[in-house]
Amino acid sequence: MRHQLFPGRLTGVKFATWNVNSVRQRQGHVLDWLAREQPDLLMLQEIKCETGLFPAQAFRDAGYEAVVVGQKSYNGVATLARIPAEVRHRALPGLNDPEPPARYVEVEAAGIVFGNLYLPNGNSGGTAGYEAKLEFFSALTARAREMLAAGQDFVLAGDYNVCPTTDDLDPGTLSDEDALVRPESRAAWRRLLWCGLTDAVRALHPDERIRTFWDYQAGAWRRDIGLRIDHALLSPRLAERLVSAMPDREERGKEQPSDHVPLVVVLD
């Protein structure tokens, strides 16, 4: 049974993005979280299963329909919605790959386009692997420009695999050559942002130390050594409706957690 976030206001929307690192391993976590947080929409990344193996019925029973773009073993994205949602794209437009990896799905709901993305990490596959990351960024930026030109309200949210500034990671977590912090990666992030988009978390918390990921290794969570790599970017009119934006840290302390936590955004 859904209940309205803002009774009497039809425009309010609560959404989240969460890299779950295998949806089949994390199904219980996600269902518990949905029951507790009651978002209108949840964008999942790294579901790590083929589309047909996604546990759609379990989420349907919880009141959420799923749009799934999966593949075997790696990557995979899915958007869950308890409000009517229409599919716009099952791959990122502009990527000239006949068999693109499952890293993007776009739906429209409540008059807003939600782009759910899992950007390539960029540390594997040598030069070509890193190029793929920058190419994804280029295509994403082109998509943002297209929607801005059309006057469309939109959100681009997911695992960007970029720490935008030195404030977004703890010393000693990554080397300077890591694809998550390389100057070209950060420049690509800024080119996207500077189209006129708003980093929802930083708009409300410009100086706070905020993390969305803690490695499984080296006691990273225990030592609270992490990264801010999951982001939600808002188009101009949506930015003016921004009420709150914060990762749900609690989730990382649960049994068998994902290494990422949900990032939750509320618009009025």
Added chain:
DNA sequence: ATGGCATGAAGATCATGA
């Protein structure tokens, strides 16, 4: 000690993650 967890693959280790 770029590999100390974690995940998925028709696997008895390897690729990937960030």
